Amino acid sequence: MRIGFVGAGKVGTSLAKLLTERGKTVSGFYSRSPISAAEAAQFTNTTHFEDINQLLDASDVLFLTVPDGQIATVYRTLNPNLLVDKIICHCSGALSTAVFEGIEKHGASAFSVHPFVAINSRFESYQQLPHSIFTLESKPIREEHRTSMLSLLHDLDLHVEEIFGESKVAYHGAAVMASNLVLGLLSCAREELVAAGFSEAGANEAILSLASGNLQNACKAAGDPLVEALTGPVQRGDATTVAAHLKAFRGEHREIYRLLSEQLLPLAKKKNELLDDTELVALLSGEEENNK
Ligand SMILES: NC(=O)c1ccc[n+]([C@@H]2O[C@H](COP(=O)([O-])OP(=O)(O)OC[C@H]3O[C@@H](n4cnc5c(N)ncnc54)[C@H](OP(=O)(O)O)[C@@H]3O)[C@@H](O)[C@H]2O)c1
Structure with missing residues (x-):
């Protein structure tokens, strides 16, 4: 399973580092600034891309670890022809998978994977992630996609709680x-x-x-x-x-x-x-x- 990241900030870089440390395949990074993407790629010993759709093509799972207000916009730049059978994730607490409008029509599964933890450093926070709580909210087109995501998160030693998409805002309010x-x-x-x-x-x-x-x-x-x-x-x-x-x-x-x-x-x-x-x-x- 090849995992790519759009948004080389705190969450994207930390998750990618944890994945590579656990022997998972990170396909690389695309970010608004090529410098951020290159830094994250160097830190995780992976690759940086200058075209978001090349990264999508090279990934089975794509995390959009951009600020909440950018998730829908970035999703709309993904080439629908490359979405078939892919897993697209974001890490927002307040947004659900509904932000990936019409994703099932393109044959892709959607997940929101929210770290129930503060991640304040691009290069250090990954060390605190194991054993922390992550929530998973899903709109899978195939049950195997949900099973793959759960086993991926468990392989990172994360404690996973599954929640309902319609409860996402209340869930986030509870965290507040x-x-x-x-x-x-x-x-x-x-x-x-x-x-x-x-x-x-x-x-x-x-x-x-x-x-x-x-x-x-x-x-x-x-x-x-x-x-x-x-x-x-x-x-x-x-x-x-x-x-x-x-x-x-x-x-x-x-x-x-x-x-x-x-x-x-x-x-x-x-x-x-x-x-x-x-x-x-x-x-x-x-x-x-x-x-x-
Ligand atoms: N940090 C936390 O404690 C935490 C906890 C739980 C959930 N989250 C969620 O995780 C997600 C990411 O948060 P973060 O803390 O990692 O934010 P962040 O550190 O600000 O990183 C966001 C990254 O996305 C890049 N970016 C912004 N707009 C973009 C666009 N249009 N296209 C491509 N890349 C773009 C940024 O730009 P550059 O390329 O210019 O660097 C930056 O590298 C958010 O949904 C947030 O709600 C964060």
Whole structure:
């Protein structure tokens, strides 16, 4: 299986390097800038092409590792006559295979192969890729294409999760929740600590120590990590403290606290089936607020 890359940036170069390290055949690179393509080819001991369709012709699998906004445009430059029986992939988190419009008419299979990991270096990140999570969303014309892609990714020691194309945007939003939005929450906590008298540096140290301890507990947990790591007033069914917190916060911080505490109720119940959460459910439902 010959694997080519259009877009010699961070993801393309890293994936190609991992593939060559695992003995796979990388046909080469095409990129907007011939210099990028030549650098990536040199790094992976492969070839660079000056014509995208020559690279397509020389590949069984073609990854379009270009920025999301360029995927459809680059796809449209591929010669339809050369697409028969090929596998065309992109690595976007938010886009699905639907971006390869009409690909089945050309007899090619489409995949989105998303690294659930940050890749910040063209020449170093490949070392961190093994054992990371990749998601696969597919529109195969033949089942063998899906099987080949799964075995290719498994040969790279990647942990693969298959997802549905129609869920791609929600999936990407969930990834944002687990990474970027956590920072938004920590920023609210920092504001409250500073308002309570902390220095900003002290607040950073305090919230990072608390948050990383929490994540470490979750990582060590044997059962459901989110249930096992849960502590605090919701887990104890302590409606008095939760009511006091709601009273102390104003505006958006109050609403964020209420909504996220509500999300903890099923976890708290799972942790302690005997928990009497009647008061908490009423307090966190927002009804009291709506009735004011
Ligand atoms: N980096 C991450 O952490 C990460 C994680 C998950 C998914 N992804 C996805 O991976 C894909 C690639 O991202 P990246 O981080 O590798 O981006 P990147 O480092 O900016 O690389 C993109 C490459 O594509 C080339 N390119 C741009 N427009 C082109 C065109 N019209 N034709 C040919 N080549 C073109 C660029 O140009 P030059 O030839 O000028 O260098 C560059 O080498 C995106 O879909 C992104 O959403 C990235």
